[in-house]
Amino acid sequence: MTTIGVLGLQGAVREHVRSIEAGGAKAVVVKKAEQLTNIDGLILPGGESTTMRRLIDVYGLMEPLRAFAASGKPMFGTCAGLILLAGEIAGYDEPHLGVMDVVVERNSFGRQKESFEADLMITGIEGDPYTAVFIRAPHIVSAGPDTQVLATHNDRIVLARHGQFLGCSFHPELTEDHRLTEYFIKMVESPAVVI
Numbered sequence: 372m373t374t375i376g377v378l379g380l381q382g383a384v385r386e387h388v389r390s391i392e393a394g395g396a397k398a399v400v401v402k403k404a405e406q407l408t409n410i411d412g413l414i415l416p417g418g419e420s421t422t423m424r425r426l427i428d429v430y431g432l433m434e435p436l437r438a439f440a441a442s443g444k445p446m447f448g449t450c451a452g453l454i455l456l457a458g459e460i461a462g463y464d465e466p467h468l469g470v471m472d473v474v475v476e477r478n479s480f481g482r483q484k485e486s487f488e489a490d491l492m493i494t495g496i497e498g499d500p501y502t503a504v505f506i507r508a509p510h511i512v513s514a515g516p517d518t519q520v521l522a523t524h525n526d527r528i529v530l531a532r533h534g535q536f537l538g539c540s541f542h543p544e545l546t547e548d549h550r551l552t553e554y555f556i557k558m559v560e561s562p563a564v565v566i
Contacts, residue, residue: 493530
């Protein structure tokens with residue numbers, strides 16, 4: 372069975388675990404570097420990116436996460452997780468992991484009280500529009516030539532794929548619609564296939 376890890380330092384970890392299991396894969400909460408060797412893909416959940424980076428450093432996970440990315444295994448960053456993956460963060464000198472060819476801007480949809488839901492049409496996901504939950508969300512300012520834009524909201528990129536990396540501005544784990552998690556599970560099962 373495909374095993375998907377969820378970085379368990381902060382954020383809606385339990386909700387991601389539930390979504391992975393609903394998609395038919397095994398979920399593992401990852402808190403130690405050695406756990407990365409036993410998973411096929413990894414979700415970096417939402418939360419607060421600065422706090423998550425500090426915890427990644429405290430737990431000595433930065434280099435193991437970079438090695439995981441370099442191994443070719445898929446990674447999915449949601450909200451703060453997208454910021455961790457991004458190659459460039461607007462207004463900041465250095466990225467965190469810096470593995471996805473996108474520029475992101477933090478908190479670009481407003482503060483917590485401006486949280487909202489929006490129906491999105493997502494490339495590669497059939498059926499009804501996908502209801503996305505945005506909470507202090509970043510957005511993708513620009514995407515590199517090999518990065519596929521999968522969804523936009525009000526002309527802002529909110530979901531993109533760059534090879535084995537998938538990143539979104541919103542929180543797919545906070546709804547009962549597991550289609551985006553299932554999309555990532557398919558990426559993990561067939562990493563070379565563009566869905």
